[in-house]
């Protein structure tokens with residue numbers, strides 16, 4: 134797929150990894166729809182810095198609210214490429230979780246991206262289309278504190294493969310990237326990476342550019358569908374206890 138003139142929706146696109154994905158698609162001549170929730174000032178600054186800034190659009194939605202993702206998609210108009218990047222990440226042991234937090238994780242990390250994928254697939258006029266879901270290397274098995282976050286990511290991995298199988302005949306492709314440590318979570322900058330890196334065979338964080346390249350590769354490669362690509366320095370190879 135050539136991205137020139139393609140409409141690309143990036144959820145959680147205002148900051149961090151999402152913003153890097155937005156920049157790369159804009160450089161590739163796409164029209165980018167940047168979704169944000171709380172970081173809409175950042176989204177405005179980002180869009181102002183993009184080539185052909187007038188082509189791009191900002192849309193706001195809180196995916197913790199059921200129905201918000203569907204409203205967002207309706208406002209977006211045609212979407213040729215969907216990047217489900219927004220996510221909620223609280224670490225907890227499953228036995229100690231609370232139900233409200235569990236439900237919020239599933240709203241943001243599973244139900245909302247699934248609703249977006251279904252509405253994407255309902256665009257019967259698309260001759261080609263691609264979805265890339267951002268997941269996590271924790272797909273490999275339950276980690277000591279992955280909690281419901283990791284389960285919500287695995288659910289989306291299954292949905293990615295199911296959609297790939299169901300919709301390949303319509304030239305709609307569904308892939309995912311499963312990153313390891315790229316950027317530490319906000320508020321855990323000093324501790325999280327230091328703890329994690331010894332369990333990564335390459336002993337270094339994933340470069341944002343490498344991750345973004347993988348997202349654009351999967352979105353653009355006409356033969357790739359149903360692929361879950363680990364981009365984690367080999368972290369998924371460790372057997373978890």
Ligand SMILES: NC(=O)c1ccc[n+]([C@@H]2O[C@H](COP(=O)([O-])OP(=O)(O)OC[C@H]3O[C@@H](n4cnc5c(N)ncnc54)[C@H](OP(=O)(O)O)[C@@H]3O)[C@@H](O)[C@H]2O)c1
Pocket residue numbers: 144145146147148149150151168169170171172173194195196197217218219220221222241267268269270311312313314315316317318
């Ligand atoms: N960072 C890493 O090392 C790492 C590792 C493994 C996997 N990943 C995955 O890679 C992707 C990007 O990572 P990241 O660290 O850049 O993500 P992040 O900063 O944790 O979150 C990305 C965006 O998600 C949006 N978001 C959160 N809750 C939302 C809600 N209720 N409704 C709508 N949007 C919501 C936020 O948008 P606003 O700021 O506008 O509220 C946020 O900027 C995520 O899917 C993450 O799970 C990242």
